[in-house]
Structure formats: C-alpha cells, structure tokens
Amino acid sequence: MSSPESPVRERPGFFASAKAVFLNLFDADYVIPGREKYFKPDTELIDPVRLIPYIFLHSGCLLVIWAGFSWTALAVAAFLYFVRMFAITGFYHRYFSHKSFKTSRWFQFVMAVWGNTSMQRGPLWWASTHRHHHKHSDHEGDKHSVRMHGFLWAHIGWMTCSKNFPTDYSKIKDLTKYPELRFLNKYDFIVPLSLGALLWGTGALLERFAPGLGTNGFQIFVWGFFISTVILLHGTLFINSMAHAFGKRRFKTTDDSRNSLILALITLGEGWHNNHHRYHGSTRQGFYWWEIDITYYGLKLFSKLGLIRDLRPVPEHIYEEARNGGVQEVKKAA
Ligand SMILES: [Zn+2]
Numbered sequence: 001m002s003s004p005e006s007p008v009r010e011r012p013g014f015f016a017s018a019k020a021v022f023l024n025l026f027d028a029d030y031v032i033p034g035r036e037k038y039f040k041p042d043t044e045l046i047d048p049v050r051l052i053p054y055i056f057l058h059s060g061c062l063l064v065i066w067a068g069f070s071w072t073a074l075a076v077a078a079f080l081y082f083v084r085m086f087a088i089t090g091f092y093h094r095y096f097s098h099k100s101f102k103t104s105r106w107f108q109f110v111m112a113v114w115g116n117t118s119m120q121r122g123p124l125w126w127a128s129t130h131r132h133h134h135k136h137s138d139h140e141g142d143k144h145s146v147r148m149h150g151f152l153w154a155h156i157g158w159m160t161c162s163k164n165f166p167t168d169y170s171k172i173k174d175l176t177k178y179p180e181l182r183f184l185n186k187y188d189f190i191v192p193l194s195l196g197a198l199l200w201g202t203g204a205l206l207e208r209f210a211p212g213l214g215t216n217g218f219q220i221f222v223w224g225f226f227i228s229t230v231i232l233l234h235g236t237l238f239i240n241s242m243a244h245a246f247g248k249r250r251f252k253t254t255d256d257s258r259n260s261l262i263l264a265l266i267t268l269g270e271g272w273h274n275n276h277h278r279y280h281g282s283t284r285q286g287f288y289w290w291e292i293d294i295t296y297y298g299l300k301l302f303s304k305l306g307l308i309r310d311l312r313p314v315p316e317h318i319y320e321e322a323r324n325g326g327v328q329e330v331k332k333a334a
C-alpha cells in the first residue's frame, strides 16, 4: 500500500481510456492526458492512438476485394484526387499557409471545406504546421526533415507522433479570428464523413438510375473515400520526403529542397519545391512557363472568375538571382 507522500499514478480504467481516445479522434483540440512521453521535445515516438486514422484509411483500401472495379469508380477516384490535390496546394498551402493571394470571407470558407475533404486535417493545423516547416526547414525543430529524421519519418512517421497533433494557434493569428475556421479545424472529421456519405449515396443513385455503369454505393465509397484519399495522402507527403531528397537545386537555400518535374505533375505544381523554399510568397511555384504548375493555372482561372484576387508575383530580384545561377547563400526567412 502506498503512503500519501508517494502517490502511485492511477491507471485510467478501460472506459475512461476509450472515451479519451474517442475524444482525441473526434476533437482535434483534445489532448489525451497522461501521455507526456510523446511530447518530450527531443524524442520522436509513434503514438498507437495516432496510428488509428492511418490504419483505418489504408486497410479500408482492401475492401476493394469485395467492392470490385468499374470505370465509373475509377473515374470518381481520379476526379477526387485531382480536385482535392488542387485544394491542398492551392488553398491549404498557397492561401492558408502563405497568403499568396486574397479572397472574400465566404470563399475562404469554401476553400477551407474543400481542403478538408482531402482528410489531411483542418486548415489551421495544416497552415500552422507548414509555417513551422518553413521556419525550421531541415534544421532543429522541423517536424518532417529527411536530413534530421530520415526518409520514412519525414514522409509519414511524423504524423503518427502526438507531439505534432495539436494545432499551434500562435502561428496563425491571422486565421484564428474566424470562428468558422476554428470550428472546422476542431471538428475536422465532419467534412470527410459527409463526403463519405455523399459518395455512398451517389453510388446508390447510379446503381438505381444508371445500372449500365456497373457501380453501386459501396464501390464508389471504397474507391472515392479510401483509395483516392490514400493516394492523395502519399502524393502530398512526397513533398516532405521526396522534394527534400531528389531533384535539382536552382537556389542554394539553407535547406535540402529540390525541384522535380515528376513531383510537380503528381502534386499539380508543388514539385518546384526549391523555388518555393527560396521565395514562398508568390502564388506560382513554377517560376517559368516551362515549369508546369497546374494549380497556378487553376488559381489564375479563379481570379478571372472574381473568386480570388491579388495573386502575388515572383519578384524580379529572385529571377535575377536565378539568372546568376542561384549561387548566393540566402538567409532563412523568419
Ligand atoms: Zn519543404
């Protein structure tokens, strides 16, 4: 029996633990108590609780064994990959993280919901985590650095670490003033679950009214919700891992960022990552016409439609630096 002077920490019961895990999965601002070991600054640990969403998404792809294939389901998955990758790069990255253009409040909300369909958590978490990456890129403090942590951790390991789970609201004060964004960020499961229901419902309607397409609710759900999302996730994560390991360096930035056409095609423009690390304020990441940047073309179209405005260009001094071989070391942006 322990004395009152040396209390033994009570292990929470099964139901208390289950409730904490449930809250952690459905409330992005809830942190499970008693897990200090995962939050130590100098340790990088996979938290089994944080593995749950990724095991769920990846193992869900196996349902294709029972769901089967149809060209309709494949087209839905490809379409969802394209429009959600556009939302990640155009909205979560170039707008929420870098404010490289302006928009109205209602379209800002549309962009947040659209980005949230990608199942890469809420816009505020995404933006705060990404701003942190630019501040520390490939140096101490970077959450996902190939140089510091190895390829696999930089790719996906870091997302299974509880330390990287809470949103650092101090880095995104320009965004936290909008309650609708805070709500979306806190309950970041609502939009993905709604997408899942929409996909299942659409598939069921197609089965009933267009049986010639050979699909059904379950099949569209498996291809749209699981398969498309997992490919989208790894496509996006390639920028943290591959774009800091493979490709060419135009600018001698203080990180390992690289430019890659293949990654730019996979990610609709994010592959020009060395350009981006040199100057992250511009809307375009392909700095020249031959550097294909599909997201930029889409954003130009959105600006012509009046949905967004004031797209920020690449400054002349950056082009001048590129003409000179990008040789000068650049000071890290604060
Ligand atoms: Zn980077």
Ligand SMILES: [Zn+2]
Binding pocket: 093, 097, 098, 130, 134, 276, 280
């Ligand atoms: Zn960035």
